[in-house]
Amino acid sequence: MWINVNGTxxxxxxxxxxxxxxxxxxxxxxxxxxxGCGVGACGACTVLLDGVAVRGCQIALRDVGAGAVTTIEGLxxxxxxxxxxxxxxxxxxxxxxxxxxxxxxxxxxLLAQTPAPTDLEIDEAMAGNLCRCGTYPRIRAAIHxxxxxxxxx
Amino acid sequence: MSRIRTxxxxxxLIGSAAILGGVAFGTYAYRKPYPNPLxxxxxxxxxxxxxxxxxxxxxxxxxxxxxxxxMTTLAALLAEEMDLTLDQVQVSHGPASSAYFNGAVLEEGxxxxxxxxxxxxxxxxxxxxxxAKFLGMQVTGGxxxxxxxYDKMRRAGAVARAALVAAAARRLGVAAAGxxxxxxxxxxxxxxxLAYTDLAVEAAAVDLPDVPALKPRADWKLLxxxxxxxxxxxxxxxxxxxxxDLRLPGMLFGTAxxxxxxxxxxxxxxxxxxxxxxxxxxxxxxxxxxxxxxxSTFAAFRAAEAVTxxxxxxxxxxxxxxxxxxxxxxxxxxxxxxxxxxxxDVDAMLAPGAGFEASYAVPYLAHATMExxxxxxxxxxxxxxxxxGTQLPTQILVEGAAITGLAQGAIEVHTMLMGGGFGRRAEMxxxxxxxxxxxxVEGTPVLLTWTREEDMTHDAYRPxxxxxxxxxxxxxxxxxxxxxxxxxxVIASQAGRLGYRIPGPDATIVQGAWEQPYEFAxxxxxxxxVPAGVPVGSWRSxxxxxxxxxxxxxxxxxxxxxxxxxxxxxxxxxxxxxxRAVLEAVAEMAGWGGALPEGHARGVAFCLSFGVPCxxxxxxxxxxxxxxxxxxxxxxxxxxxxxxxxxxxxVQGAMVFGLSAAISGEITFAKGxxxxxxxxxxxxxxxxxxxxxxxxxxESGDRIRGIGEPGTPPAAPALANAxxxxxxxxxxxLPLNRAVAFA
Numbered sequence: 001m002w003i004n005v006n007g008t009x010x011x012x013x014x015x016x017x018x019x020x021x022x023x024x025x026x027x028x029x030x031x032x033x034x035x036g037c038g039v040g041a042c043g044a045c046t047v048l049l050d051g052v053a054v055r056g057c058q059i060a061l062r063d064v065g066a067g068a069v070t071t072i073e074g075l076x077x078x079x080x081x082x083x084x085x086x087x088x089x090x091x092x093x094x095x096x097x098x099x100x101x102x103x104x105x106x107x108x109x110l111l112a113q114t115p116a117p118t119d120l121e122i123d124e125a126m127a128g129n130l131c132r133c134g135t136y137p138r139i140r141a142a143i144h145x146x147x148x149x150x151x152x153x
Numbered sequence: 154m155s156r157i158r159t160x161x162x163x164x165x166l167i168g169s170a171a172i173l174g175g176v177a178f179g180t181y182a183y184r185k186p187y188p189n190p191l192x193x194x195x196x197x198x199x200x201x202x203x204x205x206x207x208x209x210x211x212x213x214x215x216x217x218x219x220x221x222x223x224m225t226t227l228a229a230l231l232a233e234e235m236d237l238t239l240d241q242v243q244v245s246h247g248p249a250s251s252a253y254f255n256g257a258v259l260e261e262g263x264x265x266x267x268x269x270x271x272x273x274x275x276x277x278x279x280x281x282x283x284x285a286k287f288l289g290m291q292v293t294g295g296x297x298x299x300x301x302x303y304d305k306m307r308r309a310g311a312v313a314r315a316a317l318v319a320a321a322a323r324r325l326g327v328a329a330a331g332x333x334x335x336x337x338x339x340x341x342x343x344x345x346x347l348a349y350t351d352l353a354v355e356a357a358a359v360d361l362p363d364v365p366a367l368k369p370r371a372d373w374k375l376l377x378x379x380x381x382x383x384x385x386x387x388x389x390x391x392x393x394x395x396x397x398d399l400r401l402p403g404m405l406f407g408t409a410x411x412x413x414x415x416x417x418x419x420x421x422x423x424x425x426x427x428x429x430x431x432x433x434x435x436x437x438x439x440x441x442x443x444x445x446x447x448x449s450t451f452a453a454f455r456a457a458e459a460v461t462x463x464x465x466x467x468x469x470x471x472x473x474x475x476x477x478x479x480x481x482x483x484x485x486x487x488x489x490x491x492x493x494x495x496x497x498d499v500d501a502m503l504a505p506g507a508g509f510e511a512s513y514a515v516p517y518l519a520h521a522t523m524e525x526x527x528x529x530x531x532x533x534x535x536x537x538x539x540x541x542g543t544q545l546p547t548q549i550l551v552e553g554a555a556i557t558g559l560a561q562g563a564i565e566v567h568t569m570l571m572g573g574g575f576g577r578r579a580e581m582x583x584x585x586x587x588x589x590x591x592x593x594v595e596g597t598p599v600l601l602t603w604t605r606e607e608d609m610t611h612d613a614y615r616p617x618x619x620x621x622x623x624x625x626x627x628x629x630x631x632x633x634x635x636x637x638x639x640x641x642x643v644i645a646s647q648a649g650r651l652g653y654r655i656p657g658p659d660a661t662i663v664q665g666a667w668e669q670p671y672e673f674a675x676x677x678x679x680x681x682x683v684p685a686g687v688p689v690g691s692w693r694s695x696x697x698x699x700x701x702x703x704x705x706x707x708x709x710x711x712x713x714x715x716x717x718x719x720x721x722x723x724x725x726x727x728x729x730x731x732x733r734a735v736l737e738a739v740a741e742m743a744g745w746g747g748a749l750p751e752g753h754a755r756g757v758a759f760c761l762s763f764g765v766p767c768x769x770x771x772x773x774x775x776x777x778x779x780x781x782x783x784x785x786x787x788x789x790x791x792x793x794x795x796x797x798x799x800x801x802x803x804v805q806g807a808m809v810f811g812l813s814a815a816i817s818g819e820i821t822f823a824k825g826x827x828x829x830x831x832x833x834x835x836x837x838x839x840x841x842x843x844x845x846x847x848x849x850x851x852e853s854g855d856r857i858r859g860i861g862e863p864g865t866p867p868a869a870p871a872l873a874n875a876x877x878x879x880x881x882x883x884x885x886x887l888p889l890n891r892a893v894a895f896a
Binding site for chain 2: 014015018019022025026027029030031032033034035036037038039041042044071072073076077078081085088089092093094095096097098099100101104122123124126127128129130131132133134135136137138139140
């Protein structure tokens with residue numbers, strides 16, 4: 001089955017029932033998206049499907065279709081950071097870091113729809129992404145910073 | 154940009170101890186009690202902390218990076234003395250080795266309050282470093298990494314620098330005193346620069362001086378500054394490697410499913426349906442369950458569900474009601490574990506049945522790290538490699554040897570980045586499973602990942618505990634406080650799972666209660682050991698996580714009975730200056746005593762844990778949707794602050810961790826099994842519930858302290874006390890959402 005991941009068509013052999021998360025991680029070795037709960041309750045596996053945040057553990061490979069999948073690896077790289085990643089570094093957000101790929105992808109989806117979100121809009125958009133290290137105050141600050149940066153650009 | 158390096162030990166054991174192999178430098182604390190694991194050759198070993206090879210300088214930060222930023226701060230201790238910047242170096246966890254023993258971790262167990270600086274208390278603390286050394290345990294925990302490393306790793310850096318300078322002096326034929334170091338090079342008076350990488354081999358041959366003088370604080374360039382974390386770029390670009398991200402040649406993906414009656418055996422199982430599923434390779438039977446190996450993690454997850462089992466019953470009470478009864482029954486002389494505080498004459502002051510009496514209770518809690526438990530292992534040609542996020546790497550050598558029969562020298566441990574630890578990764582369960590599975594498919598690497606459900610239901614939980622307080626007031630102060638605490642013994646449970654027996658009282662039962670700096674004239678804290686049952690483990694701040702709730706709820710109740718302001722009430726009975734300072738600071742930060750909008754209220758709590766006084770104020774508001782957390786403030790005193798921003802992050806995170814538990818954290822049992830399965834029924838705090846958190850970091854200049862845990866204990870009582878201030882409801886049992894609704 002062909003799917004479009006980070007701008008490239010790839011042929012994958014996993015069973016069509018397989019959640020996208022495991023296709024990305026175990027077959028395509030795109031390990032930036034994380035397994036946290038398997039039931040859509042933590043957001044660690046968040047990726048973009050046609051620009052909108054989805055839980056990779058909740059979407060079956062067969063339902064991806066021709067949609068464009070973007071993972072954290074496709075958002076930016078250490079050499080070419082996305083504005084959100086740069087803001088995460090500026091605010092030194094990550095502690096253990098395990099949830100942060102999902103947090104950043106969720107934030108990317110938010111900013112695509114709401115370029116200058118209020119605190120309340122951030123709260124609503126990010127409520128599904130758990131962080132056990134408690135980086136929430138820095139996540140809020142980094143989203144505002146990235147939004148400002150993107151609007152300036 | 155600094156980078157994280159995974160060292161393949163063999164790459165520098167081959168050939169000479171020169172560029173090919175890398176050269177390791179520095180002081181080898183306490184005169185070489187252990188061979189230097191970076192060299193693997195007797196006689197050359199200097200220190201395990203600094204490695205220089207053709208690729209540059211690698212600094213070894215031998216404590217588990219589980220989010221607390223320890224890699225960055227430990228590397229900065231070395232880099233400061235070597236005049237390096239962090240963007241010039243790579244940082245590695247290094248191999249598992251007793252050379253990286255933790256000398257400070259046992260100090261919490263000494264029978265002196267942390268504020269006691271008498272010669273006897275200090276002498277006893279120093280003595281605790283001796284068993285720590287001989288145990289050779291490389292352990293991350295107890296907020297001890299920084300107190301342990303502060304002098305040790307700066308000295309290692311200073312010695313490495315001295316060796317490099319001596320080598321340069323010899324080569325240039327000049328006096329060492331005329332040379333300086335900067336930017337990874339030794340610089341002569343005439344401007345000649347000799348790079349450390351160029352000097353490494355000659356430096357290894359230098360007879361090392363005694364430990365040189367350390368830089369005075371005024372000369373620090375890295376320490377005392379908020380540094381960019383060495384792991385940050387990798388963690389925001391999805392390129393940081395956690396255990397589950399390993400990909401080894403021909404690797405099998407697996408998962409484990411074990412008896413939900415914790416510690417009980419598997420009587421029988423039927424894996425035929427699982428083996429018939431696509432992608433499934435093997436089902437390995439263990440004593441208490443199975444490991445399923447497949448060609449993907451998802452296939453292993455699905456197959457594990459298809460295995461049917463007959464399980465042995467749990468050895469502990471079957472349900473929460475019976476566990477509560479067992480906890481209550483432990484308040485009896487036969488269960489007395491310790492009475493570490495007994496000031497004045499409490500019995501003379503407290504007549505039975507008179508005065509203040511209250512009972513408090515907290516439930517079991519899961520660690521629920523974002524990354525579920527996992528480990529990889531590869532047994533091949535008489536050599537075992539293990540990859541794991543672990544707080545106890547040297548124990549893996551012991552476990553690996555026991556399971557495979559190999560000598561410890563044939564075992565290599567790769568400590569991976571951890572998706573949260575909080576004490577959970579001091580356990581060996583998944584590591585044993587991975588090694589056993591690797592043995593069953595010898596030659597093939599295996600990577601195990603637990604499902605969230607397996608993780609939630611197979612934890613070593615924070616104990617269920619209860620407290621009973623009696624007290625009397627006189628002249629607006631506490632005339633007597635008698636606190637009785639019943640809890641299972643965390644250290645005994647944890648050590649028991651590793652095969653060790655720890656005699657004597659278990660300090661965790663009364664930790665965070667017995668050593669508080671209040672000066673009540675009659676003050677007694679008694680610990681009772683609840684018989685071992687459900688496995689219990691270290692959970693961020695350990696005993697202080699429940700005991701601060703007990704102690705600070707009682708103090709708050711007494712303040713209310715006295716008609717006193719709760720913050721002023723505390724200050725009136727504490728004279729320890731750093732403790733007073735954090736209370737005064739948090740009062741100022743929160744605008745304590747200032748007017749609040751209608752429907753808002755503030756609560757305060759204080760706890761001295763791991764030597765750190767921490768005061769927290771939480772402001773709540775009654776909203777239509779329930780109680781909302783509006784603002785939170787914390788002040789801490791760490792003695793010396795090495796990285797202020799990281800300390801702020803740790804305190805914020807520790808507070809969120811404590812608030813999660815206070816509001817909704819609860820593991821209950823039925824039929825011998827933990828009932829909560831996943832994040833839908835074990836709900837941590839979410840971003841929309843998290844208030845802005847301000848943190849102030851004070852420095853008394855006293856002994857340096859670690860800060861991973863002390864922010865947690867005051868969070869629950871500060872919130873409960875705020876709710877009392879809001880609506881008069883005194884909640885004595887956690888979680889709070891059993892009594893009130895939260896927005």
